[in-house]
Amino acid sequence: MNLQEETPPVKLKGVGDSLWVTINPTLPVEDLKQALIGPFERLKHLAINARIIIDTGAEDTDDRDALIETMGAFLKKEFQVGHVTKPVAPDRSVTQKRIRQQDMGNSWHHYQNDGLVMAGRVRSGQKIQAKKHLIVLGDVNPGAEAIAGGDIIIMGSLQGKASAGQPNNEGAIIVALEFKPTQIQIGGFVAGGMADSAKNRPEFAYIEENAIVVDDYIKENPFRRLAWPEVR
Amino acid sequence: MRCPVDGKVIVVTSGKGGVGKTTITASIGAALALQGKRVAVVDMDIGLRNLDVVMGLENRIVFNIVDIIQGRCKIKQAAIKDRRIDNLYLIPASQSDDKNAIKPENMVWLCGKLKKEFDITLLDCPAGIEQGFKNSIVAADEAVVVCTPEVSAVRDADRIIGLLYAQSITPKLIVNRIVPRMVENGDMLSHEDVVEVLSIDLLGLIEMDEYVVVSTNTGNPLVLEPESKAGKALQRIAMRLDGHPDLPIENPMIQKTFWKKFSEKFSRKN
Numbered sequence: 130m131n132l133q134e135e136t137p138p139v140k141l142k143g144v145g146d147s148l149w150v151t152i153n154p155t156l157p158v159e160d161l162k163q164a165l166i167g168p169f170e171r172l173k174h175l176a177i178n179a180r181i182i183i184d185t186g187a188e189d190t191d192d193r194d195a196l197i198e199t200m201g202a203f204l205k206k207e208f209q210v211g212h213v214t215k216p217v218a219p220d221r222s223v224t225q226k227r228i229r230q231q232d233m234g235n236s237w238h239h240y241q242n243d244g245l246v247m248a249g250r251v252r253s254g255q256k257i258q259a260k261k262h263l264i265v266l267g268d269v270n271p272g273a274e275a276i277a278g279g280d281i282i283i284m285g286s287l288q289g290k291a292s293a294g295q296p297n298n299e300g301a302i303i304v305a306l307e308f309k310p311t312q313i314q315i316g317g318f319v320a321g322g323m324a325d326s327a328k329n330r331p332e333f334a335y336i337e338e339n340a341i342v343v344d345d346y347i348k349e350n351p352f353r354r355l356a357w358p359e360v361r
Numbered sequence: 362m363r364c365p366v367d368g369k370v371i372v373v374t375s376g377k378g379g380v381g382k383t384t385i386t387a388s389i390g391a392a393l394a395l396q397g398k399r400v401a402v403v404d405m406d407i408g409l410r411n412l413d414v415v416m417g418l419e420n421r422i423v424f425n426i427v428d429i430i431q432g433r434c435k436i437k438q439a440a441i442k443d444r445r446i447d448n449l450y451l452i453p454a455s456q457s458d459d460k461n462a463i464k465p466e467n468m469v470w471l472c473g474k475l476k477k478e479f480d481i482t483l484l485d486c487p488a489g490i491e492q493g494f495k496n497s498i499v500a501a502d503e504a505v506v507v508c509t510p511e512v513s514a515v516r517d518a519d520r521i522i523g524l525l526y527a528q529s530i531t532p533k534l535i536v537n538r539i540v541p542r543m544v545e546n547g548d549m550l551s552h553e554d555v556v557e558v559l560s561i562d563l564l565g566l567i568e569m570d571e572y573v574v575v576s577t578n579t580g581n582p583l584v585l586e587p588e589s590k591a592g593k594a595l596q597r598i599a600m601r602l603d604g605h606p607d608l609p610i611e612n613p614m615i616q617k618t619f620w621k622k623f624s625e626k627f628s629r630k631n
Contacts, residue, residue, distance in 0.1 A: 252519045253516050254520040271516055271519075288558075
């Protein structure tokens with residue numbers, strides 16, 4: 130699965146009582162038409178007689194208008210939408226009620242995230258390998274190994290070896306309730322465990338400026354800054 | 362002619378070498394025999410035998426386990442009866458072959474026969490995880506893992522426990538060579554640290570004891586030595602293995618005088 134989000138050719142949002150369609154004007158018309166088919170088909174009856182606003186970006190030139198005409202005609206023919214208009218500049222003198230924007234494009238996907246959840250103690254000499262994320266409900270003994278293509282989350286004591294983000298995902302993290310590994314690896318970076326480093330609080334390791342950093346997970350939770358839950 | 366008994370086979374293993382398997386096997390065998398059971402102790406360390414030396418029976422070896430398996434003698438001919446303790450028999454290993462002389466199928470056959478003759482058969486497993494270990498665990502009903510309070514021993518015991526679980530045997534733990542003074546100072550792992558990592562039931566705790574050295578060198582059974590703390594611990598372990606599993610485990614501690622306890626209470630800042 131591709132971890133980075135590519136800018137999709139079309140995006141759908143529900144704004145007020147209309148559907149705001151953002152299209153990338155640099156792409157050929159046929160590609161845009163193809164890309165629109167997917168989301169509109171999922172909308173089904175909601176698209177019929179809907180008000181569509183097509184947003185091509187900031188510039189307001191003639192061929193953009195022509196593009197909007199073409200796309201509008203296409204949508205009317207295929208999906209029986211109601212009006213199709215250009216985006217109108219909002220009237221700033223009147224304060225409008227904040228409308229909750231829903232990301233119509235993504236909320237329709239049912240993401241299946243590949244996470245391997247194992248319960249039990251991983252003993253010395255044993256190795257658990259996951260293609261994506263790995264969650265261990267239990268301890269990892271010294272001499273044991275946990276390897277994952279994504280994150281490693283240990284709901285227990287990590288005393289063995291953990292390699293996250295294999296082979297080259299440097300955004301991966303390793304979280305453990307008791308963090309005292311012999312060695313950790315994230316992507317291509319390796320760090321040895323320090324002897325007296327265990328504190329009785331959950332800690333996590335991540336990459337910052339080409340080095341592995343370990344921090345208190347509760348205080349420095351990196352995911353607090355995200356506005357809404359994202360797929361990892 | 363004895364009527365067939367329904368015996369069990371217990372393997373004593375550890376992974377790491379030198380933690381005390383052979384001494385413990387000999388002593389538990391002696392203790393069980395003193396409690397009236399008919400016990401066979403088998404040395405599985407082919408090529409490096411020393412259970413016979415520890416038991417003081419090396420002068421009486423005629424046949425060994427490889428002879429039994431290759432059909433040159435019967436079990437009765439190879440088993441050496443200990444003259445000091447009734448009902449205790451030793452089946453020695455061969456000193457000239459190596460561990461590839463026996464295959465797991467041979468052990469399954471032999472243990473089947475031993476279970477009909479003896480109430481308890483103890484197998485002294487060699488160190489390591491190769492053929493000797495595989496031969497020892499293939500026909501075992503129960504397992505005892507011996508571990509000293511050292512990081513390397515715990516690491517190896519952990520591996521062995523994983524392998525025993527893969528063979529569907531649930532092992533029990535003996536922590537050997539505990540020095541209470543060092544545990545108190547923080548220089549040695551406590552048995553609780555060991556149990557926390559290994560996470561199996563504790564069978565017994567044995568303190569470091571100088572009588573063990575004397576006993577293994579002279580071949581006199583440790584459990585017959587009344588002054589030995591290790592001997593007493595091993596007798597309790599034998600009782601727990603057979604008949605009294607709930608006997609409480611005694612934690613080796615240093616004997617503190619009254620004044621030391623008093624001053625400790627007041628010197629601790631809270």
